[in-house]
Amino acid sequence: MRVVRLTRAELPVDTAELARFLVGKVVVRDLPDDRISGRIVETEAYLPRDAACHAYRGETPRNRSLFLEFGHAYVYVSYGIHRMLNVAGGARGIGAGILIRAVEPLQGIELMQARRGLERVTDLARGPGKLAQAMEITLGLDGLDLTREGPLWLGRIDRPTGSIGVSVRIGITKETDLPLRFFERGSPYVSGPKRLSV
């Protein structure tokens, strides 16, 4: 399978636009001897002046990557257990990002199954915590430029993206009414309640 790395020039600067753009693109995790990759089927945008965004209260040690130029990785720990993979949005200095919520496994499926302790491919990376576990997303990847060669980067493949649906975001307690979740309609790899993925 041929995966071509995305360049920063082809990424939308606007965070919501980038969130939509990333559906259908590919996350590639290059390990010393193996490649794990998955096609993004679900994202959520977190904007500046959005109380649900980790950057809302300003820059801190944890969220500094959100203020990097769009296309950098922001990885953090949620609920003390799960790691979340995000892509920074907006120009340098703008705190915004996109949570990658689910991918359709493409390469390294056996490795994902081993890491997750599951067989069902639709359960390997359906949800941000599952995705991070399956793809070995670690805190050490925080701050990486995802448009450069390295252990984690973004690419595209020659395959059409289906119709993209929009809904409110999942699992948050603030700004719960904003239509900032994007997903590929009909994909069995999308997470969340079914009513939000129509």
Place this chain on the structure above:
DNA sequence: CGGCTGATGATCT
């Protein structure tokens, strides 16, 4: 499938 609950620890106040 939807709804609920406990686990669990980094982060910030």
Place this chain on the structure above:
DNA sequence: GATCATCAGCCGG
């Protein structure tokens, strides 16, 4: 000390 961009397990329909 409170909060939390989640998940697995369990239950009822």
